[in-house]
Each structure stands twice: as C-alpha cells, then as structure tokens.
Amino acid sequence: MSTNSKLTRVADNIRVLSAAMVEKAKSGHPGGAMGGADFVAVLFTEFLRYDPDNTMVLNNYAYFLALEERDLERALRMAERAVEHSANNPTFLDTQAWILHLMGRTADARRTMQLAISLDRSGSPELMIHYGDILAAAGERYMAEVYWRKAL
Secondary structure (H helix, E strand, C coil): CCHHHHHHHHHHHHHHHHHHHHHHHCCCCCHHHHHCHHHHHHHHHHHHHHCCCCHHHHHHHHHHHHHHCCCHHHHHHHHHHHHHHCCCCHHHHHHHHHHHHHCCCHHHHHHHHHHHHHHCCCCCHHHHHHHHHHHHHCCCHHHHHHHHHHCC
16 A cells, blocks of 8 residues: 555544544534644654654554554554653553554453553543453453443
C-alpha cells in the first residue's frame, strides 16, 4: 500500500472519530475537523519525521493504526515508545494494551490495561470499554460486563 493510500485511510479514521466526538458531546458540527483529516494525517507523518519522540503524536498515530487494525507491529512500537517516555499516562497505556489485544496477546493486554485503569483518575469510559473487551477475550465474561457497565 502506498504512503498516500495509508494517509487516506488514516484521514478517513479521523473523519469518523470527529463525527463520533460531536455526536457524543451532542454539540458542535464535525465539518471543520472532518475537512482537516487529510491535513492531520500528513501532520502525523511529518511531525514524527522531525520529532520522533513526541509522545502525544506517537500515541495518537499508534491508536489510528490500531483502529484500522493494520501495521500493528509498527503501532505497538510507537505505543511502547510513548509509554517509555511517559509510563504513568493511562491513555498511552490504554493504546498499548489495545494494540496488544488486537494482536491476540491477551495476557499482556490485560496486565497493561490493569495498570492503565489503576492510574486513571478520570473514570474514562473508553478505558472501561477496552478493559471489558480484553477481559471478555480472556474468558472473564462477568468482570467484562462489570467494566462495560462502568463505562455507561
């Protein structure tokens, strides 16, 4: 797949997430953010070329790759680098855990997600949903439902 094709797919994910944010907030209009998705995808790539250790860009780009469920090895390397530089960031740990989950590394994902949940002070619904999904993959259906309900 060419670099342009990859950037187009990332841009499409940004558009979907922009619409989801507006829907969840029940406020605003996604047009501006959706219109800038191509630009943002290029920025991720270019920003990392000039600042390869920027933890926010590493994490966000890794998460977009995870959403597409492609290039997961690369996404995991980026997520691991973000966590290396900011080990107590529950959002970065969530990204790493989610990628591990998508790779079928459930035990590693569960351990990483447990740490993310223990560090999260916001009660992030997304972390709760991801942890529930990981627990379900581990065969822990009851606990998965507990975390899914916490996300509501």
